[in-house]
Amino acid sequence: MDKNSLRKITVHDVAKQAGVSTATVSRVINGNDTVSPELQTHVRDAINKLGYRPNKAAHHLRSGKTNRVGVLFADIRNPFFTSVLAGIENYLHEAGYALILGNSNEDAKIESMQLQAFLDEGVAGIILSSVTNSGENYQQILDTGIPILAMDRIPKNFRVDSISIDNARAAKQAALHLINLGHKRVAFIGGPEHISTAHLRKRGYLEALQEHPDIKPIIELGDFTQLGGYEATRNVLAIHNDISAFLVANNLMTLGALQFFNESKIRVPDEIALVGFDDMPWATSLQPPLTVVAQPTYEMGKIAARLLLDRINNPNSPIQQVTLETELIIRESCGGLRFA
Amino acid sequence: MDKNSLRKITVHDVAKQAGVSTATVSRVINGNDTVSPELQTHVRDAINKLGYRPNKAAHHLRSGKTNRVGVLFADIRNPFFTSVLAGIENYLHEAGYALILGNSNEDAKIESMQLQAFLDEGVAGIILSSVTNSGENYQQILDTGIPILAMDRIPKNFRVDSISIDNARAAKQAALHLINLGHKRVAFIGGPEHISTAHLRKRGYLEALQEHPDIKPIIELGDFTQLGGYEATRNVLAIHNDISAFLVANNLMTLGALQFFNESKIRVPDEIALVGFDDMPWATSLQPPLTVVAQPTYEMGKIAARLLLDRINNPNSPIQQVTLETELIIRESCGGLRFA
């Protein structure tokens, strides 16, 4: 627009244009100091006229503050995380924050490298779906003063803000649903014990069985992947050929179980009833439509971002641990009442 | 480790420790100048001993360079993009780059705000799955000297590096598959015309029909969402009750079509044959397993990142437009040969 629009416009150009000092310009931009209303207008006019955009690197260097948040997932390919990520992205973007994404790929070593990279980038906070189950592993980060929000998977001894679902209750509810339909042989396909969600879902399953002492637990642990679910299902059925219902503790393993049923010509729900975790897009497209424990994934992402930003803006407020309720969506993969 | 590990360690501390000037330290770190081998060792020892980590903000401010890449998708919730994203993340992380993620949500206004935000963050390059179909919209960014890589969706008149699949050929191949099985009434569920992939897939469908003049095109356009696929399928069948095969141009719409078939008790493949796009995790878990046009999504992400980094490191090399082949994976959703 101007003749010298080639050179980057700086705070000095704005100051000259508005007839004030750079200090005043800075104060107007950051809005934290007292500048007379008329000068404010002058400065803002100058900013608009010149199309000035503050240099973030300089701002960061001098003030030590950024509008960047690091988000580290254990497996970004899992559609569950994707939906959460969308919620996070939406909230952060609207709040004017940039999202730096990392994927630890279920690997503790990569996780710690990624966290270090976040520090190098100068993030103002971190949203973490952690690989390990011990809060001690993250103490070093917290000591730098950068807040962490634990999401979905909550390590032990980790005194930070967190957002998760009530995993034990969700699994218990699903197991009871199967039991109440008359199933006596209900198998549970779980996940790795070091993942808190997997651990709690197994506990929920066991709690349900405690209320029904005639039903014995049958547990097989997979690795939360589709193939893992396939193999775990196969293993269970190889040993126990009288199973009539499966509760599968995550979305991809549920797909694996279904794949095994299809390949083995086992009909759902006639021969086997099935409850999965997560209400994914494909749940209603399956035949039969899948009964699932639905997690509010998008909401979870939004709340995660909100909690972290609250913490950033208010470092000394009390810690918040938010637990969201799940919903058991009953479709057709469990069929109707069974009679022994 | 040291007693004064409280204060941030800077290049000055390293210089003092190694008995050299800050200039020398900088040269060693950036490896672009000649420093004698012995001094290099001294400096590196000092860096390790002090646990020095360069301040990226200062580096950025002074040198104007960063190791950040912006990735802007039109819909991060689509599992297709998720898989691509995983490939990008993997490559970037290994190359020492940070990934800034944005989601334009199919909205041109948000897209341009996100691009501006990327510029503010000082990204070294941008990977873009664009919302609009005109390269002119992005000229302003290119003029700043920051390279863009066009991914999946390639706008017209956009002379930049790009990575995509051969959409027309893929759709043609899928349509011919159905025709060769004996189908005479093959409907196409397409996507919004302004999206290049949607446009090209429709073209491929039409090309296939040109080779078979007895088969008339039946086209309905959805919006690339699950609901859109559901409605488009319903609309087609409401008008043409003699359709025997569907080719659906993206993954979520395929789920929508399946949902409609299930609800309407239309059996696949007995009554309707179906080919979808993208080999998603659920494809093998459906009953029947889905015949699909498989795109190498993860690879696509890796190549996207590689091309962009190549461009960043070599701004004047010739433009590369990479096209990947797809694979038609034949499962059971098309059944066998039909007889008229």
Place this chain on the structure above:
DNA sequence: AAAAATCGAGTAATCGTTTACACTGGATTA
């Protein structure tokens, strides 16, 4: 053997902000 080029390293300016400190003049207080 003198002049020129090269090499390795240091000094200090610089990137574009924020902010500690200083200053001015009017309002408040004693």
Place this chain on the structure above:
DNA sequence: TAATCCAGTGTAAACGATTACTCGATTTTT
């Protein structure tokens, strides 16, 4: 009324790196 305070603004010193420039010591060229 003199002393004090305060609101509003400016001056200039940071923040922590990179790099243009400089300079002596070698090496190469003529």
